[in-house]
Amino acid sequence: MNCNIQVVTIAKIVNGGYGLAEAPDGKKLFVRHCLPGETVAVEITEEKKRICFGHAVQAHSPVPGRTSPPCPYYGRCGGCNLQHGDYPTQLQLKEAILADLLVRSPHIENIGKFDSVKPIIGADPPFGYRQRIRMRIDDQGNPGFTHFKSHRTVAVEQCLLAAVPINKCLAGLRGDAAFRHLASVTDEMELLLDELSGKVALRLLLKRPVRPADRGYARELTATLAALDRVFFHGREFAQEGPYGNGDTQSNLLGFQIKGAEPLTLSWEIGGFSQVNLGQNQKMIELVQSYVQPTSADRILDLYCGMGNFSIPLARQAAEVVGIEAQGSAIRSARCNAESNRLTNCSFQKSDVLSACRELLAGKAPFDTVVCDPPRQGLGRLSRLVGDLARKKLVYVSCDPATLVRDLQELVARDWSIKTIQPLDMFPQTHHLETLVVLEKSRSGQ
Structure with missing residues (x-):
């Protein structure tokens, strides 16, 4: 047997999607592409003093729930890491990862002994859900994704996570002469679906400034590909320009509709942020509204508000x-969304969130509820401030369970009580997990 191959039994799946096992030398071994309870042959790819990493090359005793990954690039592409489990198994794994982090938290007592942790809300469908994808361009001009822990590009013909119009557009681009010209001077590209029109926009990160011929090729692309209606250029040393195509009359906005008795339409600038899974985003908005339960007397603070994903409905x-929100394009979009939906009771401030919260505290203007949706790094130092800004309730929307648990420890220590923990699968086929947490001021802190 190859000396780099070890046979181990997987104890559990931990944050990051790795299986945890004990190597024969006693080190903790973190294994990709395995399931709890399996005995697997593992190729060791990285060794450190007390831990090592590897990937499963063979399951000697596969468990129920293991399946053949449908993607031909699985294992090489660095995106998905749970396709070897069927979807019910993936949901169970994510619930277990979150529960493991909560139980091991030294300051969140008895978290597993009461009903605050709700069953995970799965996605339907678990494939074809992404509204946008970002791809690298390899040396031959082929779009692809980055190899796991590498700068190498894995060229792909389609992505099973992308929405159908995006894959149709990608297929058309691969054989188009105008695109080949543009690809030769492009490092990265994004394909973005506008839910309102059903059309796709293409955003190219060029290696050098835009030239007139580039604009001509962009117009050729939109004339040739029915799914594509706009092309944008940007660079590391120059601002975004465009759109080009269809008479150059298209806007730089994408949009979607929040369904309900009185639907809302939200839009954002291409290059700005939005959730990639619009179906799950709809569920998340509905959950936040149900948790906040705003009244006509309530003042609400929305931190990391983006283009108003929660602010506008609330x-x-x-x-x-x-x-x-710190991103200027997001604040512009949020203000436009308030105006287009005829809302005059919301305001949006472009600012570093930590600095803005310090100013709000200095002004002694607390809010009834604070909603926060931070990036993967979590709240960090902000955990000490948000609790003082809310009189009644905090609603924390997290995209990383590890930083969430860290922040919950701080909030619980500052007299906040956890009432609801709701995991939601925003990113099927990957280990990533969205979690919504409702906290209320405990009596001792009132």
């Missing part, structure tokens, strides 16, 4: 909503 019932 403003329908609240007295006032204040959104804070």
Whole structure:
């Protein structure tokens, strides 16, 4: 047997999607592409003093739930890491990862002994859900994704996570002469689906400034490919320009509709942030509204508000909503969304969130509820401030369970009680997990 191959039994799956096992030398071994309870042959790829990493090359005793990954690039592409489990198994794994982090937290007592942790909300469908994908361009001009822990590009013909119009557009681009010209001077590209029109926009990161011929090729692309209606260029040393195509009359906005008795339409600038899974985003918005339960007297603070994903729906019932976000394009979009939906009781501030919260505390203007949706790094130092900004309730929307648990420890220590923990699968086929947490001020802190 290859000396780099070891046979181990997987104890559990931990955050990051790795299986945890004990190597024969006593080191902790983190294994990709395995399931709990399996005995697997593992190729060791990285060794450190107390831990090592590897990937399963053979399951000697596969467990129920293991399946053949449908993607031909699985294992090489660095995106998906749970396709070897069927979807019910993936949901169970994510629930277990979150529960493991909570139980091991030294300051969140008895978290597994009461019903605050709800069953995970799965996605339907678990494939074809992404509204946008970002791809690298290899040396031959082929679009692809980065290899796991590498800068190498794995060229792909389609992505099973992408929406159908995106894959149709990708297929058309691969054989198009105009695209080959553009690809030769492009490092990365994004394909973005506009749910309102059903069309796709293409955003290219060029290696050098835009030239007139590039604009001509962009117009050729939109004339040739029915699914594509806009092309944008940007660079590391120059701002975004465009759109080009269809008479150059298209806007730089994408949009979607929040369904309901009175639908809302939200839009954002291409190059800005939005959730990639619009179906799950709809569920998440509905959950936040049900948790906040705004009244006509409530003041709500929305931290990391983006283009108003939560602010705009909440403003329908609240007295006032204040959104804070550091990204300028997101704030522009949020203000436009308030205006287009005829809401006058919300305001949006472009600011570093930590600095803005310090200013709000200095002004002694607390809010009834604070909603926060931070990036993967979590709240960090902000955990000490948000609790003082809310009189009644905190709603924390997390995209990383490890930083979430860290922040919950701080909030619980500051007299906040956890009432609900709701995991939601925003990213099927990957280990990533969205979690919504409702906290209320405990009596001792009131």
